[in-house]
């Protein structure tokens with residue numbers, strides 16, 4: 001979602017800004033723009049992808065300072081005028097803004113009353129005019145931005161460029177902003193991916209931070225005047241360059257990276273001797289694990305599906321209640337927080353605004369939250385201060401794959417760990433740990449021979465809707481498969497626990513309706529077969545995902561076989577075919593698999 005990139009140095013800014021925008025593209029956006037300073041502020045902005053913006057740029061733009069933006073519209077339709085940057089009337093100040101200015105209506109009215117009509121429909125534009133008032137009354141740039149932000153409520157990742165000053169002013173509140181310190185040059189971005197090939201030295205701004213960027217350095221302060229607690233972070237290698245590595249799409253690359261990503265996730269965390277797992281970052285002593293009355297897991301989208309698997313695994317292994325929550329509902333449902341409960345916030349980016357607000361709500365009510373996060377140093381990771389990094393490496397495709405499997409793996413490790421403080425035996429623990437070690441290899445073996453995916457695609461690609469069914473741990477896998485398909489191929493999909501299907505969704509079935517059934521060889525298998533027959537009897541075409549050698553394949557129209565493993569770990573394998581089916585269906589329908597419409601990678605607004 002929405003991205004920012006800025007540069008000040010001795011190099012030509014425009015090509016760097018365009019390249020920065022390209023690196024932000026994976027996040028999802030609807031329009032782009034940039035402004036470069038060279039005596040005047042030259043602005044270009046356009047609806048559509050970065051290539052559309054490139055088309056309107058002159059071959060050469062003089063200037064070594066600039067800011068750029070990818071917009072994901074929250075206020076005002078998707079038009080060239082609403083795209084960022086926004087300039088003030090005399091074109092001496094430009095802003096790019098991520099986030100939402102909640103009180104923009106009243107601010108806008110006041111500006112209009114002062115004879116400063118706004119040209120766009122955005123909330124963001126008020127900022128540039130308010131800063132202008134400060135500058136015109138003699139304030140220095142930092143002070144003018146500070147005074148403006150003190151009058152504003154909402155969230156911002158903000159960069160401001162001034163025609164008359166050789167600097168960029170930045171500020172952050174609820175929307176990520178990272179400053180990169182180069183040699184004689186400084187960068188700013190909402191996303192470390194856009195900075196990592198310029199510099200590994202970064203300052204991750206905290207909420208309430210402001211910064212002045214010049215060629216020679218960075219000065220960070222607080223909006224309220226105090227000093228910031230942020231410090232220099234050196235980016236880890238796995239967050240370095242992420243190219244396509246010969247794959248046609250990031251999504252396919254990331255599907256195939258899952259075995260290696262899982263190895264990284266479980267490396268050093270499998271405690272074979274004790275039949276347990278080591279999760280040092282959790283800082284949870286055995287007595288705390290032993291006495292916890294409840295585990296709450298909070299996430300959105302794919303992370304929510306991972307939470308649902310975690311919920312079941314924790315109840316199975318630890319015999320304590322666990323519950324998965326939709327982040328966007330959490331804060332507003334006013335849940336009762338037990339300070340002894342264990343809370344997990346699960347997010348790939350660590351910037352998901354809905355999950356972030358749930359974390360704040362829990363902390364406000366005295367609860368402790370642990371992050372299950374991919375992006376090191378992200379807002380949720382830092383706010384929680386404890387948790388598990390899933391180590392998937394950069395995930396560029398908007399639809400998550402390798403982050404899902406590593407979220408599931410991390411939650412399974414936790415389930416094993418907490419289970420071992422309770423009734424769960426060392427022997428059972430050892431068996432699962434041994435099976436866990438094998439999963440990356442089994443993933444590789446499946447991905448090298450994924451079965452009749454194209455036959456499944458033929459059944460679903462022209463369908464009005466697709467139903468996904470599973471029971472137990474496979475029910476959330478069904479949800480994840482359905483989510484992937486509707487995200488990528490825009491086919492309405494319904495995921496149901498298989499037994500619930502007859503209580504409503506069965507009404508949708510007609511001759512030829514495709515039904516994807518996730519049916520590993522676990523205790524639910526027989527019942528799942530019964531549900532499958534109920535669908536077949538109504539003319540449905542069955543695509544079954546089953547363990548190798550299972551005769552269930554005889555009863556399906558398309559049977560996709562996955563390697564056998566401990567049934568607790570089956571989601572790590574059974575989800576793979578659902579990812580491939582969604583990917584290839586989207587391709588067959590000519591959809592943009594890496595950047596599906598309307599979606600954003602890191603959803604930084606509530």
Ligand code: GLU
Nearest residue numbers: 002071072074075098099
């Ligand atoms: N609220 C702003 C707008 O709609 C910023 C959106 C964004 O974060 O991209 O223009």
